[in-house]
Amino acid sequence: xxxxxxxxxxxxxxxxxxxxxxxxxxxxxxxxxxxxxxxxxxxxxxxxxxxxxxxxxxxxxxxxxxxxxxxxxxxxxxxxxxxxxxxxxxxxxxxxxxxxxxxxxxxxxxxxxxxxxxxxxxxxxxxxxxxxxxxxxxxxxxxxxxxxxxxxxxxxxxxxxxxxxxxxxxxxxxxxxxxxxxxxxxxxxxxxxxxxxxxxxxxxxxxxxxxxxxxxxxxxxxxxxxxxxxxxxxxxxxxxxxxxxxxxxxxxxxxxxxxxxxxxxxxxxxxxxxxxxxxxxxxxxxxxxxxxxxxxxxxxxxxxxxxxxxxxxxxxxxxxxxxxxxxxxxxxxxxxxxxxxxxxxxxxxxxxxxxxxxxxxxxxxxxxxxxxxxxxxxxxxxxxxxxxxxxxxxxxxxxxxxxxxxxxxxxxxxxxxxxxxxxxxxxxxxxxxxxxxxxxxxxxxxxxxxxxxxxxxxxxxxxxxxxxxxxxxxxxxxxxxxxxxxxxxxxxxxxxxxxxxxxxxxxxxxxxxxxxxxxxxxxxxxxxx
Numbered sequence: 001x002x003x004x005x006x007x008x009x010x011x012x013x014x015x016x017x018x019x020x021x022x023x024x025x026x027x028x029x030x031x032x033x034x035x036x037x038x039x040x041x042x043x044x045x046x047x048x049x050x051x052x053x054x055x056x057x058x059x060x061x062x063x064x065x066x067x068x069x070x071x072x073x074x075x076x077x078x079x080x081x082x083x084x085x086x087x088x089x090x091x092x093x094x095x096x097x098x099x100x101x102x103x104x105x106x107x108x109x110x111x112x113x114x115x116x117x118x119x120x121x122x123x124x125x126x127x128x129x130x131x132x133x134x135x136x137x138x139x140x141x142x143x144x145x146x147x148x149x150x151x152x153x154x155x156x157x158x159x160x161x162x163x164x165x166x167x168x169x170x171x172x173x174x175x176x177x178x179x180x181x182x183x184x185x186x187x188x189x190x191x192x193x194x195x196x197x198x199x200x201x202x203x204x205x206x207x208x209x210x211x212x213x214x215x216x217x218x219x220x221x222x223x224x225x226x227x228x229x230x231x232x233x234x235x236x237x238x239x240x241x242x243x244x245x246x247x248x249x250x251x252x253x254x255x256x257x258x259x260x261x262x263x264x265x266x267x268x269x270x271x272x273x274x275x276x277x278x279x280x281x282x283x284x285x286x287x288x289x290x291x292x293x294x295x296x297x298x299x300x301x302x303x304x305x306x307x308x309x310x311x312x313x314x315x316x317x318x319x320x321x322x323x324x325x326x327x328x329x330x331x332x333x334x335x336x337x338x339x340x341x342x343x344x345x346x347x348x349x350x351x352x353x354x355x356x357x358x359x360x361x362x363x364x365x366x367x368x369x370x371x372x373x374x375x376x377x378x379x380x381x382x383x384x385x386x387x388x389x390x391x392x393x394x395x396x397x398x399x400x401x402x403x404x405x406x407x408x409x410x411x412x413x414x415x416x417x418x419x420x421x422x423x424x425x426x427x428x429x430x431x432x433x434x435x436x437x438x439x440x441x442x443x444x445x446x447x448x449x450x451x452x453x454x455x456x457x458x459x460x461x462x463x464x465x466x467x468x469x470x471x472x473x474x475x476x477x478x479x480x481x482x483x484x485x486x487x488x489x490x491x492x493x494x495x496x497x498x499x500x501x502x503x504x505x506x507x508x509x510x511x512x513x514x515x516x517x518x519x520x521x522x523x524x525x526x527x528x529x
Contacts, residue, residue: 045412052352052414082463085470088229092181107185110144111216115154121174122161133167145179146217147187148194153217156187180496181230191231192492194224199474200488202455232470234499237507239293239473242480245511246279246293250314251437253278254305255445256321257452259296259471261462272468273300274475275308276448280483282529284437285379289513290527292448292479296468302326309333315435317442320425337428339365340441345418357405357415364398372440380436387433395430399423447528448479477512484512485527490519 009015128135140161147154162173180188197203203211205221205228212219246252254277261272275297280290297304302323309316309327317336318324327333343365350358371390375383402419409416422429432438452475462468481491495510502510509515516524 041410045410045414052349082225082467082470085225085229085232086464086466088226088231089233089466090229091226092230092233108218110146110155113216115152116157117154118157118159119177120159120161121177123163123172123174125172128165128168128170129172130170131165131168133165133170135163135172136166138162138164138171141173141176143176144185145187146185146190148190148192153190153212153215178500180234180500181227184227184230186227188497189493191227191496192489195228195231195474195492196478196489198228199455199471200451200478202451228470231496232473235473235477235495237504238495238499238510239476241507241511242291242476243293245289246277246291246480247309247312249279249281249288251279251281252309252312252314252316253280253439253442253445253448254309254316254318254324255442255449256300256305257449258300259452259462259468261298261465261468264464270298271300272462272465273297273304274449274452274468274472275305276445276452277308278445278448278483280444280529281437283376283439284383285377286437289511290480290483291512292476292483294472294475294479296465296472298465298468315431315438317439317445319442320421334431334435335428336431336435336438337425338442339368339429339432340443340446342418342422342425342429345421349414349418355415357409360401361398361419364394364401367394368440382436384434384436387436392430392433395433399426451475451479479528481512482525482528484516485524486512486516486519487523487525490523491515494519 009018123135126135127133140159142160143158145156145158147156158177160174160176162171164171180186180191186194194205194208197208198205205224208224209219209221254275256273256275259272259274260269262268263270273296275295276292277295278290278292279288281288282290295304295308300323302321302325305321305323306326313332315334315336316324316327317338319338319341324335328335343362346358346361346365349355350362368391371386371394375386378386402423406416406419406423409419432440455471462471477492477495478488481488491512494515499510
C-alpha cells in the first residue's frame with residue numbers, strides 16, 4: 001500500500017483506520033516472506049540431500065554390464081554347482097548311496113601325458129599272519145588319484161601288491177590309503193586348490209573347468225560341485241571348532257553383508273545374509289589366536305544374531321543394526337559402537353562439499369585415532385589409562401561442540417543427521433574408553449568381509465541357500481587361516497589330507513593356529529590385521 005500526502009484523509013478516525021489497515025497488510029506480508037523463506041530453505045536442503053544420495057550411488061557403481069545371455073548362462077552354472085554340492089553332501093553322509101553313484105558314473109581315464117608318481121603300499125607282515133608261511137606275489141590292485149601340484153597336475157598311482165601264502169590260502173595286501181572323498185578321484189592338494197580358487201580367489205567352478213581343460217584334464221563344474229559338497233560335510237566339525245573359538249572370548253566384532261541367492265522356481269534372486277563374527281584381541285596385546293566365523297541366513301531378521309550369540313558374554317562391537325538391541329538388555333553383552341561409521345557419515349558430506357563444520361568434525365575424530373596409533377598392541381589396562389587421560393577430554397569437548405553446532409543447523413539437513421547419529425549412540429560410541437580390550441571402531445569385522453564383496457562381484461549370487469551355507473563354512477576356514485598368517489591353500493591341503501582319519505574329539509589339533517608350526521616356511525604369509 002503506497003501512501004502519499006494526497007492520499008491521506010483529513011478525518012482523524014479515517015486516518016487511524018488507514019494506519020491500522022497498513023499495519024495489518026505489513027504483518028501479512030512479513031508472514032508471507034517467512035513462509036517463502038521456509039519453503040526455500042526446505043528446497044535447498046532437499047536439493048543437497050539429493051546431490052549427496054546421487055554422489056553415493058555413483059561411488060557404488062562398479063564393473064561392466066554383462067550381456068543378458070551370458071548372465072543367464074552364469075546363473076544356470078552357479079545353480080548347477082550348488083545342486084551338485086547338495087548331492088555330494090548327501091552322498092558323503094550315506095556311504096551306500098555314494099558307492100551307488102560312483103558305480104553308475106562313467107569316469108574318463110586320466111590323460112597319459114600327466115606326470116605319474118607311483119607309491120607302493122606293501123603289507124606290514126613279511127610272513128603269513130595265519131600260519132607263518134612264506135608270502136609270494138599274487139598280483140596287485142592299481143588305482144589312480146588325480147592330484148594338483150602348484151601349477152600342474154600329477155597322477156598318483158597307488159599300487160598295492162598282493163601276496164599269497166605258499167602253505168595255506170591266506171592272501172595279504174596293504175590297506176588302501178585313506179582319501180578325503182571315499183574312493184574319490186581328487187587328492188587333498190587338488191581339493192584345496194579348487195576350494196581356495198573359488199572362495200579365496202573368487203574363480204567359479206565353470207571358469208576353473210576351462211582353465212584345467214588347457215592341461216587336457218576335463219573336470220566338469222558339476223563334478224567340482226559334488227566334491228565341494230562332500231568336502232564341506234567332512235570339514236563341518238572343524239568349522240564348528242572355529243565357531244566355538246571365535247565366540248569363546250570376551251569380545252567379538254560382528255557385521256553382515258547381503259548375499260544374492262537364486263530363488264528356486266522363478267529364476268530370480270532373493271537377498272540372503274552372511275554374518276561375520278571375529279575374535280581378534282591382538283591390538284590389545286593378547287597372544288590368543290584370532291579367528292573368524294561366518295554364518296549364512298536367508299534373511300536379515302534380528303533373531304539370527306540373537307541365536308548366534310545366545311551363549312556369548314562380553315563386549316559386542318557392531319554397527320547400529322536394530323537386531324542387536326535385544327542382546328544388550330540382559331546385561332551379559334555390552335554394546336560398543338563403531339567410530340568409523342560415525343566418521344563415514346561426515347566424510348561423505350565432506351567429499352561432496354567441504355564445509356567448516358565437516359572439516360572440524362573430521363579433525364576432531366582424527367585426533368582420537370592418532371591416540372589409538374600410539375597404544376595399538378599395548379596391554380588393556382595401559383590402553384584404558386591413556387584413553388581416560390587423553391581421549392575422554394576430547395570426546396567430552398566434541399559432544400559439547402556437536403550439541404552447540406546443531407543449534408545453528410536446520411533439523412532436516414544432512415549435516416544434522418550425521419551429527420545426530422553420533423549423539424544418539426554416544427554411550428556406545430565412547431564405551432571403548434572404559435574398556436582397554438575394546439576398539440575404537442569395527443574395522444576388524446569389515447576387513448573380514450572384503451573378500452566376500454569381491455567374490456560377490458564375480459559370482460553375482462549363490463545358487464541356493466545351501467550354497468550360502470557352504471560359502472560361510474569355507475570363508476570361516478580361509479579367513480581364520482589368513483588371520484593366523486597361513487596360506488589358505490597350504491592349510492586346507494594339510495587338513496584335507498588328515499581329517500578323514502583324525503579323531504573328532506581331537507579336532508582342535510587341526511585349527512589354523514595349531515597347524516601353523518607344522519607347515520613349511522613357504523606356507524606362512526603376513527597375517528591379516
